[in-house]
Amino acid sequence: MSDFKLIVKSIFRQYDVDFIDNGVAIIEELLSENHIHVIIDEKVADLHQHRMPWLDRVTSLIKIEATEQDKDINTVQKIAETLLRNGITKNDFIVVIGGGIIQDVGAFTANILKRGINWIFLPTTLLAQCDSCIGSKVGINMSNFKNQLGIFWPPTRIIVDIEFLVTLEKLEIVSGIGEILKVHLISGEDDFKNVERDFDKMISDFSVLKNYIYRSLEIKRRIVEKDEFDVDYRHILNYGHTFGHSIEAYTKNAVPHGIGVSIGMEIANYISMKKGYISEAVRKRISSVIRKNIPYEKLDYRDHERLSRILKQDKKFDGHKLSVIICRGIGNIVQEKMPIDEEFLNLIDEYAEMF
Amino acid sequence: MSDFKLIVKSIFRQYDVDFIDNGVAIIEELLSENHIHVIIDEKVADLHQHRMPWLDRVTSLIKIEATEQDKDINTVQKIAETLLRNGITKNDFIVVIGGGIIQDVGAFTANILKRGINWIFLPTTLLAQCDSCIGSKVGINMSNFKNQLGIFWPPTRIIVDIEFLVTLEKLEIVSGIGEILKVHLISGEDDFKNVERDFDKMISDFSVLKNYIYRSLEIKRRIVEKDEFDVDYRHILNYGHTFGHSIEAYTKNAVPHGIGVSIGMEIANYISMKKGYISEAVRKRISSVIRKNIPYEKLDYRDHERLSRILKQDKKFDGHKLSVIICRGIGNIVQEKMPIDEEFLNLIDEYAEMF
Numbered sequence: 001m002s003d004f005k006l007i008v009k010s011i012f013r014q015y016d017v018d019f020i021d022n023g024v025a026i027i028e029e030l031l032s033e034n035h036i037h038v039i040i041d042e043k044v045a046d047l048h049q050h051r052m053p054w055l056d057r058v059t060s061l062i063k064i065e066a067t068e069q070d071k072d073i074n075t076v077q078k079i080a081e082t083l084l085r086n087g088i089t090k091n092d093f094i095v096v097i098g099g100g101i102i103q104d105v106g107a108f109t110a111n112i113l114k115r116g117i118n119w120i121f122l123p124t125t126l127l128a129q130c131d132s133c134i135g136s137k138v139g140i141n142m143s144n145f146k147n148q149l150g151i152f153w154p155p156t157r158i159i160v161d162i163e164f165l166v167t168l169e170k171l172e173i174v175s176g177i178g179e180i181l182k183v184h185l186i187s188g189e190d191d192f193k194n195v196e197r198d199f200d201k202m203i204s205d206f207s208v209l210k211n212y213i214y215r216s217l218e219i220k221r222r223i224v225e226k227d228e229f230d231v232d233y234r235h236i237l238n239y240g241h242t243f244g245h246s247i248e249a250y251t252k253n254a255v256p257h258g259i260g261v262s263i264g265m266e267i268a269n270y271i272s273m274k275k276g277y278i279s280e281a282v283r284k285r286i287s288s289v290i291r292k293n294i295p296y297e298k299l300d301y302r303d304h305e306r307l308s309r310i311l312k313q314d315k316k317f318d319g320h321k322l323s324v325i326i327c328r329g330i331g332n333i334v335q336e337k338m339p340i341d342e343e344f345l346n347l348i349d350e351y352a353e354m355f
Numbered sequence: 356m357s358d359f360k361l362i363v364k365s366i367f368r369q370y371d372v373d374f375i376d377n378g379v380a381i382i383e384e385l386l387s388e389n390h391i392h393v394i395i396d397e398k399v400a401d402l403h404q405h406r407m408p409w410l411d412r413v414t415s416l417i418k419i420e421a422t423e424q425d426k427d428i429n430t431v432q433k434i435a436e437t438l439l440r441n442g443i444t445k446n447d448f449i450v451v452i453g454g455g456i457i458q459d460v461g462a463f464t465a466n467i468l469k470r471g472i473n474w475i476f477l478p479t480t481l482l483a484q485c486d487s488c489i490g491s492k493v494g495i496n497m498s499n500f501k502n503q504l505g506i507f508w509p510p511t512r513i514i515v516d517i518e519f520l521v522t523l524e525k526l527e528i529v530s531g532i533g534e535i536l537k538v539h540l541i542s543g544e545d546d547f548k549n550v551e552r553d554f555d556k557m558i559s560d561f562s563v564l565k566n567y568i569y570r571s572l573e574i575k576r577r578i579v580e581k582d583e584f585d586v587d588y589r590h591i592l593n594y595g596h597t598f599g600h601s602i603e604a605y606t607k608n609a610v611p612h613g614i615g616v617s618i619g620m621e622i623a624n625y626i627s628m629k630k631g632y633i634s635e636a637v638r639k640r641i642s643s644v645i646r647k648n649i650p651y652e653k654l655d656y657r658d659h660e661r662l663s664r665i666l667k668q669d670k671k672f673d674g675h676k677l678s679v680i681i682c683r684g685i686g687n688i689v690q691e692k693m694p695i696d697e698e699f700l701n702l703i704d705e706y707a708e709m710f
Contacts, residue, residue, distance in 0.1 A: 080497060315444075
């Protein structure tokens with residue numbers, strides 16, 4: 001029934017990722033014997049309602065906006081109250097349909113209600129399908145504190161239905177591909193050769209993209225199964241993220257996440273080359289793929305004071321040094337601590353100038 | 356250094372329960388190298404401040420009232436905001452000092468902050484020391500929904516300092532002993548013989564009581580390690596609780612928890628005898644110990660409508676039958692489903708009349 005299946009072993013439980021065309025139909029089947037409570041991105045509900053006529057028959061239907069403001073403890077409380085008023089029990093299912101923000105809000109609610117309710121996740125963005133849906137990480141905001149509340153809580157089941165990708169904007173696809181490139185670079189030569197060869201097809205052909213979504217989850221699975229609680233080894237998944245996040249913040253989120261990660265990997269690789277960890281040839285080879293995923297004419301992060309202030313707010317800055325994920329070759333991505341000094345900031349500039 | 360030590364294996368991590376006289380001194384040692392954030396029952400802070408002069412030097416000192424109103428998501432939010440304003444990091448320690456309510460609020464906060472912060476628990480009531488401190492269960496209220504938010508989250512370390520018991524009222528000791536009797540009955544003949552012999556000493560001599568606290572945790576540990584997430588086997592720890600909770604509710608919490616559990620075990624055993632699961636001799640033998648722990652002249656739960664309404668709100672009522680933990684002998688405590696009908700309610704009455 002499912003085209004592909006991936007099984008993820010979590011500390012909490014084992015769960016399946018099922019790749020199913022028109023996977024939303026699975027929820028309709030569940031409806032006959034279970035109470036279903038849906039938390040859905042209101043935009044997705046609009047765009048895909050023709051595929052989900054059964055939405056009229058669920059016990060709870062909660063539509064939320066996928067905004068940073070709504071990724072908040074107050075939203076979680078409101079949803080939890082609605083579900084309790086609707087008489088939710090331990091045997092019911094919460095079905096979460098949306099991208100990363102809806103995932104965060106839904107997972108947090110499902111975790112804290114009655115010590116954990118079963119929840120099924122249908123990721124609708126490429127970023128959520130190829131990356132965030134597995135690995136159990138959940139983060140939400142409270143007051144002015146961004147992502148400071150969080151838990152680890154995996155779904156009971158994930159259904160990847162690539163028809164959701166059809167209604168995404170091109171930039172959202174490009175953004176998701178940033179994370180696909182990241183894990184393929186972490187994985188090694190064979191996987192990187194594949195993305196080198198198929199990059200253009202990936203963007204234009206969803207049947208090709210689907211295989212890369214699957215492979216990305218397969219690579220990520222190996223890492224999160226070893227270190228689900230992100231104690232050390234899993235840090236390599238932050239490749240491109242430290243610089244990526246700082247660029248997202250520097251541009252006040254004008255740069256989408258996966259594109260920030262692409263730029264972040266480029267900067268990490270440039271620093272790696274300057275420190276003698278990789279040759280110029282290797283850097284250029286990787287760059288020739290990643291650059292296709294950065295749809296900008298030029299980059300500019302020249303305000304050192306502003307940039308260093310942002311970098312020092314990173315939770316991977318210990319007061320003295322910043323943990324950066326650098327590149328010692330394709331498939332050899334490692335963590336290293338570096339001071340945030342002028343030399344370091346100059347290297348970031350140099351890359352932007354060369355861009 | 357510690358008089359006794361118990362190691363509990365949790366799905367999340369392994370943690371120690373250290374029995375240390377004047378164990379509060381451990382926190383002072385930690386202070387020299389760590390940021391410490393204390394969440395403490397305000398009554399305990401008053402009564403034991405002479406033993407904790409270092410409270411003036413902690414990074415956060417949050418005193419809360421141990422009331423059902425404060426065991427709430429809003430309290431958790433307020434504490435979390437204070438800790439974030441005080442710059443709490445993943446490397447800091449939250450130290451929770453109090454009974455079950457403070458444990459619930461502290462554990463919930465420690466779990467959802469930054470995906471889990473280390474927390475040390477110093478239980479100050481007998482109920483918390485002999486029972487709730489291990490096993491990871493956490494429950495809090497939201498609006499009118501009692502205990503409907505919850506998680507599983509064990510402490511990083513537990514320090515049992517029996518000097519906290521000195522300032523408890525007699526009734527709080529009696530209440531705690533209810534849970535001690537429960538696990539010793541679950542355990543078997545040898546353990547039950549010990550409580551039969553030592554019951555009076557336990558109440559009057561804290562050095563004797565300390566051994567029973569240790570043994571109670573040892574018995575509970577075996578059960579929670581097998582079924583931390585309370586899927587099935589762990590249900591036997593609810594022995595006495597279904598009826599106990601209903602009596603607490605019936606009397607609007609005039610009956611303390613552990614005394615409710617004692618009455619609940621008596622009712623469960625009476626029903627077990629009437630169903631032919633145990634002989635009258637066995638029931639009487641158990642009763643002769645438990646009755647000492649019920650400081651009432653008479654019992655009266657004759658309003659069947661009210662009692663059955665309360666029992667039907669129990670989360671162990673599936674709409675048709677109630678899961679009750681019954682007794683098939685000392686050390687043979689098992690789960691059985693029973694309808695809440697007149698026959699069932701009459702048995703509860705019969706016990707109360709006979710009391």
